[in-house]
Amino acid sequence: MITQRTAGTAPEPQAPQRNPWLILSVLCLGFFMILLDTTVVNIAIPDLIDDLGATLNQILWILNAYILVYAVLLITAGRLGDIHGPKRLFMIGLALFTVASIACGLAQDPTQLVVFRVVQGLGGALLTPQTLAVITTIFPAERRGAAFGVWGGVAGLATVAGPTLGGWLVSEFGWRWIFFVNVPVGVIALAMAAVIMPDLRFNRRHRLDLPGTTLVTAGLFLICYGLIEGESHHWGRVWGPVTIPMVITAGAVILALFVWLSHVRSDQEPLIPLRLFADRNFSVMNGVVAAVSFGMLGLFLPLTIYLQSVLGLTALQAGLTTAPMSLISMFVAPVAGRAADRHGKYVLLVGMILWTAGLTWVVLAAQAGSDRGDLLPGLLVAGLGLGGVFAPLQTIAMRDIEPRFAGAASGVFNTTRQLGAVIGAAAVGALLQARLAVDLAAQAQANAGALPEPFREPFVAAFAEAGSHGMEVGAGQSGAHLPAGAPPEIAQLALTTFHEGFTAAMKSTMVLPLIVLAVAAVSVLLVRRRKAAVVEPRKADVATTDEQNVPVQG
Structure with missing residues (x-):
């Protein structure tokens, strides 16, 4: 539905009366659940093999089907939020994810589990871009940093807490509960969203760019598929004479065609308005968030194996070893977010330096005969830095984005983040094997x-x-x-x-993600300082259909 208003006759819309922090709690609840499922399943691999009789290739698809669909559809889902309203897309995504979680927990064979993981990925992709879009719209510019701090703390916590929570659930209740645990959370978040979230609409009729959607979906699918499947196919043939490099190259060519088409059709509402990248801060932050995800996945892949295979820790013990990092980042993020409203560039720079330094400390402390306590100081420093990274990233990236493009910008930003993770896992996995x-x-x-x-x-x-x-x-x-x-x-x-x-x-493999993080830290210096006066969107640009008596057309 699109809200329509006749110029000069419609009443002036009022700002939403609901507490934006309460709305943020709903967004974070759903977002936490979605991100958790990108890592929580890894810990259940042995149980999945035993209970479902899954092969190694099936296990890889159980892990990657979710990530593949999630990464590919984020941009399209962000634009759909601009068209149909973020509340509707958030609730549809949340409902799909919750129902798919039930189905995953009831799966009787690996094929069923792969199919239901695909549905989970679809739900997660529909939900995620709406979180940043709503935050950008409901919070004034001077308060977005604190809001993004909470959002970033949740993102950091979910990413690294997955193995800890998953290890406990698998140990105490069995692998099916890593999916069943989503159900009560999803139901509560869905009920809260229905009551609390405003139905934000923009007074401009949008349409979906079908050629652009087709191209970006195909291009991202081929690139992500190639990166995810590359290691298992030894970076060689995957379908007859077709090789993994050919698949990735085809994806890159299709994405280049998509960018060209978006430029040519710039006056016809392309899927990604290229004007977004005219904002230097948005462009730089996309590079930084890709590097952050590259570093996070790239570092924790070998570190998780080290904790269990070298130090001999159980899955739960390994998760608890990294838990202090996630906890300290969760508490630091909101504080860093508030500081980011005025000093975002420098908060982010300090956060990147601390995080890179802390992880370097971890790499240097890791020896064949180390104790997990030897890693703790480095993990604490890394957690302190990580807490100072997520909030400024979002604050700087979304600071000057027009609300009517918030969904598209959020989709691009989250896609870049996810692509960084996929590339990081693939690159580090290949280097580790070598x-x-x-x-x-x-x-x-x-x-x-x-x-x-x-x-x-x-x-x-x-x-x-x-x-x-x-x-x-x-x-x-x-x-x-x-x-x-x-x-x-x-x-x-x-x-x-x-x-x-x-x-x-x-230790030699982890040098690669550390170099990527160091380069990203230096690139933060390219961020432009905040303008003296921030121009807020005109009230006439945004409407909340549940708070005004305005005509609504389907």
Whole structure:
């Protein structure tokens, strides 16, 4: 529905009377649930394999089907929010996600679970862009930083709390409860949204750019699919003669065509108004948020394996090890958000420096014989920095965006964030595998001298084979297939070799995301200072259909 008003005869709309902080609580509740499901399922992989008889390829699709659909549809969902109103899209997405969560929990085989995860991704994509769009509209410019601080704290908490909550649910109740736990949260958030959220509409008729929607969906799908599936296909053939690089290249070409079409049709409401990128701050923040997500996923992928496979922690213990970082970031984010209203550039710069420094500390402290307590100081510094990153990112990016384009801008911003995560996971996963092939063989060669002569060559060969063909290891496993009849001391030496080799590979691999974060921190210096006077949108541009007596047409 679009609100229509005749010039000069319609009453002047009144600003929404509902408490914007109460509205924010609804947005954050739904957003937290959506983001949590990007990481919470990873911890249940062993149980899914045992209970559903899933293969490794099916497990990968259970994890990635959600992320793929979520990332691909964010831009389109943001624009749909501009057209039909963010409240409607938020509630539809929340309802879809909640129903799909029930279906996921009741799934009887891997195929069913993959299908329901796709529906979850659709619900999450419809919901997410509406959160930033509503915050941008209901909060005045001088208070958005604090609001984005709360939003950012929730985002940071959900991203890193998934393994902790998932580990507890799987340990105590079984894997199905990582989905069932969404149901009461979703029902409560849906009821609150129906009562509390204003039905914001803009006094301009929008239409969906169907050619642009088709192109951006196809392009993002091919790029995300290629990055997600690349490692499992060894970056080679995926469909007959079609290779992963060909898939990614095709996606990039289609996206280039989409950008060209958006430029040509700039006067016909393209899916992404390219004028958004004329705002230097919005453009720079898109790059920074991609780097932040790259760094987060890129760092925590090898770190999670290290905590369980090298330090021997359970899934729950590994989650609790990183929990202090998420907790401190949750408390710092609102404070940083308030400071970001006036000093966003410098709050973000300090946050990026602290986060990069804290994670560097973690990498330096991680040794084969470390204790998880050795990582705590670095994690606390990283959490302090992370809390100072999320709020200024949103504040600076959305500061000068017109409310009528808030949905489109939010969709672009969240898509960039998600693409950064997908690229980070793919790049770091590939680099980690390459480093394992080198470091495991080198460590085996160094340690083989302690073995009797007949066992030295097979010992080195076993680790060279394991490192070059991929490894599936857990706590207490070395990943190498040792020769039959090998004495027990060889098994112990193999475990030591794996711990030392993996740690060396992890430390060199994590240099890549740290470099990306450092470059992003420097790019913050490109942010333009806030204008002396902030021009707020005219009241006539925004209407709340549930608070005015204005004609509504379907």
